[in-house]
Amino acid sequence: MKKILSILFLFLMISPLGISPAVATTTINAAGNPNNQIADVVDDVNFADAGTMTMQGNFSIDTGALSATEVVTAAVTNTVSGDGIITYDASHMGSANIYGQVGIVGSNGPISTINLDGTGTLNLFGDTAVNSGVIMSDNSTLALIDGVDLTAAGGSAVSNDSAGVTGTLTVQGTSTITGTVGAAGIAALSAVNVTGGAGKTATFIDTVDAATVTSSAAGKSQFDGALTATDVAITSTGEVELNAASAVATTTFTGAGLLDINDTLTGDVHYGAGGSGTTTLLGGKNIVGGVDNTSGGAGVGTLTMEAGGSSNVSGLVGATNNLLAINTAAGAGETDTLTLATKAATVTSNNSDATGKTLFSGALTATNLAITNVGEVQLDTASAVGTTTFTGAGLLDLNADLTGAVVFAAGGSGTVALANGADISGTVTNTSGAALGTLTFEGDSTISSAIGTTGSATRLAVLNFNGGNVTMNSNIFADLSTIKDGATVTVSGDRTLEGDLTFAGTSTLDLGTSTMTINGVGVGVVTTVVGTTIKTTLNSATVFGNIAATGNATIIDGTTISVNVVGGLTSGAEIKIMNTAGGDINKNIIVVDNSTRYKFTGYNTTAGDITIVPTAVFSSAIATSPNNASVADVLESISETATGDMAAVQAALSGLSTDKALDAAYAQLYPAANAGANVSNFEQAIHSLGAVTDHLADLRNGVPVPGPESEAGVSTGDPWKDRGVWVKGFGSLAKQGIRSGVSGYKADMWGTAVGVDVPVNDETRVGLAGSYALTNVNNDGSSGGNNIDSYQGTLYASYDDPSPWYANGAFSVAWNKYNADRQISFGNINRTAKSNYNGQQYTGLFDVGYLWKYIENSRELDITPMASLTYSHLVVDRYTETEAGDLNLQVNSQNYDLLQSGLGIKIGFPFEDKSGTYVPDIHFKWLYDFIGDRFATSSTFTGGGGSFRTYGAPPAQSSFDLGAGVMFYTKGDISVSAAYDFELKEDYTSHTGQGVLRYSF
Known part of the structure; x- marks a missing residue:
């Protein structure tokens, strides 16, 4: 109760x-x-x-x-x-x-x-109006039954006042939620779930902040306010519509639903396992993030970019796996941009206006790209597309390489434009059944695969070369090909062009050594204009670039043939550059060439044909020296018959574009004519003999001093009467300037001599000496030169009369070992000829002098007039160079002679102190070579041709030597001396230093 x-x-x-x-x-x-x-x-x-x-x-x-x-x-x-x-x-x-x-x-x-x-x-079955909304302070759930609206007059429909993200809102059908749901940060809801079926719409009028938003059925979730979430999950076939700028870290499809983006979305979109849905982006809106397929398999998920304004996807598209499809539909003046790398099975551009553009700033990787309407697809980064198919009049603008085929199918009257440096690695074909499609080259490019195929139903309509240099590595099949102002087409290998070829403006066709066969489809197969240049490379009179055409040619006065000569030609031989069925006749043909060896004349005496005729220009006429002319004559005599490496040499010579360059090349093809090695050999022999004569003079200058014999019985104290052993070191630096047009050289010599001599009696001494010298000769004007090792043995004798007269005689034999190189560099020839060979040298010397001692006030002055005569005979063995191919030289043996007199004076100033006797001196000598033997060789190229002579400049026969020295005789058994000499003759100077150490016993 x-x-x-x-x-x-x-x-x-x-x-x-x-x-x-x-x-x-x-x-x-x-x-x-x-x-x-x-x-x-x-x-x-x-x-x-x-x-x-x-x-x-x-x-x-x-x-x-x-x-x-x-x-x-x-x-x-x-x-x-x-x-x-x-x-x-x-x-x-x-x-x-x-x-x-x-x-x-x-x-x-x-x-x-x-x-x-x-x-x-809490389940709400009726419409609910709440000023401050529904406030959740724990992990509670608010469920709106189908048909229930929730209105918050105060602004917050569902909120969370706990200390963390919590609370769930479930909308089970058609409902309108007026007021915010959740708030930023920890005031966000834990989850918003939309579970309404087909035909049901959950509308969120104001902002929604939740950790997770899930669309799990076939109904629609409409967010009119900004949605902020960590995750949006579309797990079924329903739609999520974003009508305000939203920030969702990741939107994930695991069903076949729809994400309809009508304002900017910041965050990524993923198509997960089973997520075969579609994302649509309203024109003028952006995805600040990427669109990816994380399903584990390729070809899942679709991205559609609608008309209505320019849109941008800023992140990677298909980074993990490629999407199924990307569809664009830019309108007038609109650009849909995919900023980073994009991967999809199929990309379809259905841009509705010619000014609409789909821009791939990053690399595009796709199986198919379909251009179905007007408008442009622009690729800014190297991309790989299996097949690009035109079924509309759109434009494919390639600012980077495209790997893949291009097909102009039925209705595909579009254009492919390649920017400077862009290439297509794939065929370009037409399957429409009529000549269709345009291919335009805006700059440098390479045609690596066929363009079109033979026949009127499969040729392209138009091929434009608008600028740069396009290399034609494959055949072209197009009704009309036009080389426009500033453009060059370079033909690589024999090629076929099916269709008509027209030149416009200042344009160039570079045939190289290839034959270009043109099978025309119109009346004029080849049409030139003022400014047309056809370049041809001539390997020979039978190997050269040319045009062979089946139709007529329109040839304009002033058509230019540019000739690149790379081989030997037959003077007077007719070379037909253009051979057509007919056309214009007696037009003025201009011929320009790069050759200093040939001059050309162009003719149009046969209708439609262009012929050039070379006339040889003898290089000897442009050679700046007899040596250059000599080698030029030999090379020109074999220019037409040369084979192998010599043919390559001839091609390089023919390709030199100036007389100066050709003359400089000839100067590298014969032995160095500066006589540097020969002069150095004679200098070395004279220095070695000079070591003997200087040593003997030092003995005569010596003042007897008390020697050890007075105490030990070994030395007499008079250097002339003692036995002695001596060693001398010497070095010289020489420079020969250019002489009679022959380049000079620089040489340095370093050597040593060792000798021993004994008195025969009080007036006569005999001795034996040996010497070694290393000479480095560096030729001017090139990096070539010669290293010479010289080994010399000398017998000598000296007579010193009790009167002031004296006489010396010596004979030496030397063996020389040469290690030479010759640099060759012109055109594409760059090599070094090397050689190793030997030589012998025989030298005799006789000199006399008179020693006059002038003494005043206990001071002595030694004045010695002197005369000498030297004869030397040099033999250089025959040798053959290596490592320079057919430019190696076989050089015959050589013989040279020198007969040199010398007249001079030496003035000594002996004085003595407690350490010993010093004899400083100055000396001068005039030298004259009576023979003046000139360098000359006879050589032959190993690659063929006759022999040729090479001559050096006539030597300067007079020279002058001025020097100074000092001799020191110790009070013991040792004496030392040092001297410096400067030699001067026309175009030549040398500096020589020496030092001698002698031990008497």
Whole structure:
């Protein structure tokens, strides 16, 4: 009885007829009743004033079925707008339902708040108007049943006032949520789930902040305010529509749904396992992020970029696996940009206006690219597309290389334009059944695969060369090919051009040594204009670049043939550069060439043909020296018959474009004519003999001093009468300037001599000496030179009469070893000829002098007039060079002679102190070579041709030597001396230093 009375009292308290306290809390507690059914509120709840109704249990505010025919609608309303709070207690909340309307959008207005303090679920079956919305303070769930709208007059429809991301909003059908859902940061909801089926739309009017948003059914999720989420999951066939700029870290498809982006989305889109959905991007909007296929397989997911403005996808597209498809539809003046690398099975450009563009700033990788309408597809980075197919009049603008084929199919009247440096590595074909498609080269490029195929149904319509240099490595099949102003087409290998060829402006066709066969389709197969240049490379009179055409040629006065000569030609031979079926005749043909060996004349005496005729220019006429002319004559005599390496040499010579360059090349092809090695040989022999004569002079200059013999019985104290052994070191630096047109050289010599001599009697001495010298000769004007090792033995004798007269005689034999190189560099020839060979030298010397001692006031002055005569004979053995191919020389043996007289004077100033005797001196000598033998060789190239002579400049026969020295005789057995000499003759100077150490015994 008490329980029944309590229930009746409760009904009275919450019935429309009852009025709750002005400020009070009504608690509905069904503790002890596990099903909470009898405590459910089955009638309307009205807040007459501000108050709170706290629900402690799984209560439902329901339209209780009081009888089979009676339905009572339960609602939660208020009398004063904004009054009333419904709170679900944290410790008691389970699964609760409000089946009727909560608050009223209108005169009475919404209630204040619904608080969800527990972890359970509140299901709203009726429209709900709440000023401060639904506030979640724990991991509770708010579910909107299909058809229920949630309106928050105060701005926040669903919020989270906990210390972290929490709370779930589930929308089960068509609902409109007016007011924000969640807030930034930790005030975001944990999840928003949209589970409505097909035809159902959940509309979020204001911003939504949630960790996760899930579309799990076939219905639509429409976000009119900004959506901020870590993850959006599209797990079924439903649609997620973003109508405001949103930030979603990752949107993931695991179903065949739709992501409709109508404003900028910041974040990535992923197509995961089973995610065969589509992303559409409204024109003028952007994806600040990438679109990827993470499904584990290729070809999943579609990206569609719609018209309406320029759009941009800033991240990678298909980074993990390629997408199934990318579709673009840019309108007038619009550009759809994919900024980074893009991968998809199929890319379709259906741009609706010629000014609409699809721009791939990063590399595009695709199986198929379809250009189905007008507008442009631009590739800025090297890309790989299996097949690009035109079925419309669009433009493929290649600013980088494209790997893959291009096909002009039915309706495909489009254009492929290649920027400077861009190439297509694949065929360009036409399958439309009529000549269709345009290919335009804007700059340097290479045609590596065929363009079109033979026949009127499969040729391209137009091929344009607008600039740069295009290398033709494959055949061309196009109705009309035009080489325009500033453009060059270089033909590599024999090629076929099916169609007509027209020149425009200052344009060039470079045939190289290839034959270009032109099978025309019009009346004029080849048409030249003022400014046309046809370049040909001549290997010989039978190997050269030319045009062979089946139709007529239109030839304009002033057509230029540019000739690149790389081989020997037959003077007077006719070389037909253009051979056609007919056409213009007697036109003025201009011929320019790069050769100093040939001059050319051009003719158009046969209709449609162009012929050039070479006339040899003898290089001897441009040679600046007889040696250059000599080698030029030999090489020109074999220019037409040369084979192998010599043919390559002839080609390089023929390709030199100036007389100076050709003359300089000839100067490298014969032995160095500066006589540097020969002069150095003679100098070495004279220096070695000079070591002997200087040593003997030092003995004569010596002043007898007390020697060890007075104490030890070894030395007499007079150097002339003692036995002695001596060693001398010498070195010289010489420079020969250019002489009679022959380049000079620089030489340095370093050597040593060792000798021993003994007195035969008081007047005569005899001795034996040996010497070694190393000479380095560096030729001017090249890096070639010669290293010479010389080994010399000498017998000598000297007579010193008791009177002041003396005489010396010596004979030497030397063996020379040469290690030479000759640099050759012109055109594409760069090599060094090397040689190793030997020589012998025989030298005799006789000199006399008179020593006059002048003494005044105990000071002595030694004056010695002197004369000498030297004869030397040099033999250089025959040798053959290596390592220079056919430019190696076989050089015959050589013989040279020198007969040199010498007249001079030497003045000495001996003085003595406690350490010994010093004899400083100065000396001068005039030298004259009576023979003046000139360098001359006879040589032959190992690559063929006759022998030729090479001559050096006539030597200067007079020279002058000026020097100074000092001799020091110790009071013991040792004497030392040092001297410096400067030699001067026409175009030649040398500096020589020497030092001698002698031991007497």
